[in-house]
Amino acid sequence: MLGLLQLDGYQLVADPAGADFVVVNTCGFIERAREESFATIDEMLALKREGKIRGVIVSGCLAEREKEKLLESRPDIDQLVGVFGREHVTKVADRLLGGLFEQRSVFRPAPTRPLDDKGRLRITPRHFAFLKISEGCDRLCTFCAIPKMRGKHASKPIEEVLVEATELAQDGVRELVIVAQDTTYYGMDLYGEPRLVELLRRLHEVPGIEWIRLMYLYPMYFSDTLIDVIASSNRIVPYLDLPLQHINDVMLRRMQRRVNRAETEQLLARLRSRVKDLVMRTTFITGFPGETDEQFSELVEFVRQQRFERLGVFSYSFEADTPSARLPDHLPQQVKEARREQLMAVQQEIAFAWNAGQVGKRIDVILDRPVPDQKDAWIGRGRGDAPDVDGIVYVTGKKLAAGKIVPCEIVATREYDLVSVAVGKPR
Template identity: 60%
Template sequence: MLELPVIDRPREEASADEAGSKDSRGNYAFISLGCPKNLVDSEKMLGHLALDGYTLVSEPQGSDFVIVNTCGFIDSSRAESKAVIQEMIDLKQAGRTKGVIVAGCLPERLGGANLRAEMPEIDHIVGVFARDEIAKVADRLVGNVNEQREVFRPAPIRALDDRARLRITPSHYAYLKISEGCNRTCTFCSIPMMRGKHATKPIEEVVAEARELAADGVKELMLVAQDTTYYGIDLYGEMKLVELIEELEQVDGIEWIRLMYLYPVNFTDRLIEKIATSPKVIPYLDMPLQHVNSKVLRRMSRRVNRERTEALVRKLRESIDNLVLRTTFIAGFPGETEAQFEELVDFVQDMRFERMGVFPYSIEPGTPAVKLDGHLPEDVKAARVDRLMQVQQQIAFEFAESLVGYELDVLIDGNNGDGFSIGRTFADAPEIDANVYVRGAEGREGEFVSVEITGRDDYDWVGEVVANDA
């Protein structure tokens, strides 16, 4: 496993020692955008390039080329990807880098020809499932070979192997992708267009990757997929998430297993019991619900209704001690009435999700929701997002206040340079949730530290290392 230090920037820009080896084939900069699943793809590409002799540098300026691994999920993410690409093209035209390679979901979403027509200065394009050919593409760019400037491959029947990554997360935590693609037919979602059908990574391969990560110092594994609860159905003919968890529990060195992107269907009693009793699965579940009104859910093709949704949330609360639930909702879906939105507001107030995100409905060309009636004005969607987040803010503040005075295990992620270390409790995933600002934990990055929570700062906490743990 190759390792890279974490970069504290709004978007992930991979960095390394600028002094490349004498036999380097060239140097390059790397920018990774989008979700953790995309981040794993970035790390795999970095691994291929390192093994092929390319040297990673901190900044695009002065590099032989720049790779931008893009996101194409919604309009705002596509706009961000294009803005970053244009920034790199501007550097190239100013003579400050020699080439620009664009990879990932944006080319898959738009098509290579369309992207090249819009941004002809791009040198090479690499699709999502051609990521393992990135070194060959770099060879063509550095060698001034203009053949095969677009490389796309069909979605694989089995998930790609993610071992031998060069990681851009801190050494003590890592994302572990357990499957690729999605078989759901949510009417608002373009992911199947970019990532294909669900492809389960075999249990033995996931476990082998986990062992590799643990040997490299990883203590927290975050299991990610487009649909985590679907794991195993396509490959084994039945759900195998419980069996996977049982195998991962045996991996020495892994102390926390965090479950992300759990679709609310396929939550069996057996899975809930495993989460509740596992010595390593922490009581934090990321479960995107998207809405609660049954009619809206039906128009979304979520294959669940309010009754089942509410029953599942209550069952999880009753079965799993100290459970923290993260979810996401879409506000302003086509046809959403004021009454249906108020039903969602009431549901959020009643369920009291500790962590929550809200997105305005985004028109995604090619998805079934585009053809639905009742599309709402942008200002209405924005107002509904604001209203729902205001409700959630108070809930999150009250949750944060409820933990003041408690002693909790905190995983230290780094130092803010102002006398505080920055860490996370079990209730918080990296980048998206709250932090704990800790006094007395200097030099303990990557360690679990017992911390007394002494106060809160909006969503975040402040605390001090307990004396007997110092």
């Protein structure tokens, strides 16, 4: 949307107050995300009432999911743009600024081919970028509203992904963060079989890309060849984000995850034994309908055994339009929340102990930004840290700059973060 607006002559400004209009790009996945989206919409509408902006456009998943209900509850919203209406954002902006309000929304059905992401105007730092390789999801996890909002799985052809990656590399990107709803399934719809391996081999050849990071790998279709490609690569970072959601077999069946505990354990063992220095991130849901104390304890014990370096825990969010809403035995909110806190407390010890074990080691750190008001102090990330979700690495050193990769020695820990000094030449 930013790229299209820029092409059409619109200019991005840093502060919403004073802008002609704002686009609030929303998430509508779970209750907490919706609350955040509503809060931002309301903040922008308050600016509109104060006369500081002329109009508010709401786009993305919440717009898609709540459709006209949003316009009813917040009539001051000028325009709604659904997930696949985003190609029309410039028309919507023109309409808004031209005072034409006969039509106030643009929704389009999910396309069978993902929308093009070339010509982006990026607002992430210059040296890293998210690269979406497919859109939508064919799984039917019973708690998840994503397939409803974003449609069936549709992969971008390999050649198109390569064009985008090359464009990003030429724009200064050194780290590509590969995203999709279901990364391991990449290619199935287009080629009749998963093609992530081939895509990774080809991305390897893109000049300028030094780190490739894989997010949202569904545990099915994790072939030995895929593990080999990851293990033998000097560019694919030894970091995997593999959402598991639960480990108890009854829960996994109720969630319709189509993998069981034994298969999951085998996969984790294969990954650990073959990918050197692997850092693994996963996510779990606590308090799914019917989860007993024993089933939750099994999950806690599993987390203790596996010692994931990174872990996200969400309490089950009741979503009326998902199949799990109709399951019996929903748990009280305080139980779901207490279990989430208990699991996070267990994880905190594991994460802090892992961090303590890093002290004295040498790692490469990519520098994201300077520490405000401090000389020669930077905030960066190691190969084991994805932007926005994981910890950070503080770096002290001279002649450093954003986007440089610098060898560092870890000297201390700061809760989930690491503290280091630069020990080699930045490149």
